[in-house]
Amino acid sequence: MKAIIYTRYGSTDVLKLEEIPKPTPGDNEVLVKVYAASANAADWHMMRGKPFLIRLMVGGLLKPKNKILGADIAGRVETVGRNVKQFQPGDEVFGDISECGWGAFAEYVCASEDAVILKPDNLTFEEAAAVPIAAISALQGLRDKRQIKPGDKVLINGASGGVGTFAIQIAKSFGAEVTGVCSTKKLQLVRSIGADQVIDYTQEDFTQNGQLYDLIFDAAAYRSISDYKRSLSPKGMYLLVGGSMTRIIQVVLNKSKKIDNLVVKSNKKDLVFMKGLLESGQVAPVVDRIYPLNRVAEALRYLEERHVQGKVVIKVEQ
Numbered sequence: 001m002k003a004i005i006y007t008r009y010g011s012t013d014v015l016k017l018e019e020i021p022k023p024t025p026g027d028n029e030v031l032v033k034v035y036a037a038s039a040n041a042a043d044w045h046m047m048r049g050k051p052f053l054i055r056l057m058v059g060g061l062l063k064p065k066n067k068i069l070g071a072d073i074a075g076r077v078e079t080v081g082r083n084v085k086q087f088q089p090g091d092e093v094f095g096d097i098s099e100c101g102w103g104a105f106a107e108y109v110c111a112s113e114d115a116v117i118l119k120p121d122n123l124t125f126e127e128a129a130a131v132p133i134a135a136i137s138a139l140q141g142l143r144d145k146r147q148i149k150p151g152d153k154v155l156i157n158g159a160s161g162g163v164g165t166f167a168i169q170i171a172k173s174f175g176a177e178v179t180g181v182c183s184t185k186k187l188q189l190v191r192s193i194g195a196d197q198v199i200d201y202t203q204e205d206f207t208q209n210g211q212l213y214d215l216i217f218d219a220a221a222y223r224s225i226s227d228y229k230r231s232l233s234p235k236g237m238y239l240l241v242g243g244s245m246t247r248i249i250q251v252v253l254n255k256s257k258k259i260d261n262l263v264v265k266s267n268k269k270d271l272v273f274m275k276g277l278l279e280s281g282q283v284a285p286v287v288d289r290i291y292p293l294n295r296v297a298e299a300l301r302y303l304e305e306r307h308v309q310g311k312v313v314i315k316v317e318q
Ligand SMILES: NC(=O)c1ccc[n+]([C@@H]2O[C@H](COP(=O)([O-])OP(=O)(O)OC[C@H]3O[C@@H](n4cnc5c(N)ncnc54)[C@H](OP(=O)(O)O)[C@@H]3O)[C@@H](O)[C@H]2O)c1
Pocket: 040, 041, 042, 133, 134, 137, 157, 158, 159, 160, 161, 162, 163, 164, 181, 182, 183, 184, 186, 201, 219, 220, 222, 240, 241, 242, 243, 261, 262, 263, 264, 265, 303, 306, 307, 308, 309, 310
């Protein structure tokens, strides 16, 4: 099968398209023919081995442990291991395979049967692949870290990116009053997916406009914590999802009831919950660009610029 392999950390030059043996599923695994995968910031962090902590957490200290990147998949079950109960060949599935060795940027991948669920019929493979990590990050941040409720004033910073576009829609589905912060070119998109208010960060600093929020969900944290605190309601919470390393360290060192950070942990229950929102039409993936498998390097270069509009998807030609 064809796969994008990397054997050392570095720029996108380390990514090579190679022909390698097709994997064989273990007893509790399914072999999935990958139709589409999506790229996440974690992919380019793991490609570079930066920040260094990522090598200790998943990557391998001196060289990558998993030689194929990619966690979000959508595809068709080709064969199943002998203990697999939930799937049969031909099933259309999607999920996050980061807990089973990564490897989405390939024609086939083996995944634990608990990592995938049946794909919603109303989504294409490309749309389904865009969902798992970004949507579950948004869900766990909004529902589990803060338990948002109808009427809560929620601000999503980084509203136009992979996580942000899901966060806007999920927050709306919980009945929150949502403000999205993005750059000028993305205002229309953020409005179109449901934001009640939009703030163009190139024109206005939301920490200076006197508005108070019950939750600041920050997928683009580049300001100091004291700036954010100024914009919180008395019971408000600041949740750091992503941003600069300096900010992440600052938040981790200053954790409290009002200041917290997210570490997403995908699980089947949350993916099933997301499937419900997708099937009911309350949430729809925003797909920015679709690249073929042999152009994963280009896709990650684009994502690394941190100005995507929704998700970047890899389509695996059949
Ligand atoms: N904690 C976790 O478990 C977890 C899980 C998933 C992701 N993350 C992290 O969350 C972050 C966002 O992920 P993602 O997948 O959404 O990334 P992404 O798709 O690359 O989106 C980044 C977004 O940030 C926006 N942005 C850039 N500079 C900004 C600024 N100064 N102010 C406001 N927005 C700005 C960009 O919008 P404009 O083009 O409009 O500037 C872009 O849409 C990443 O750092 C990622 O590593 C963390």
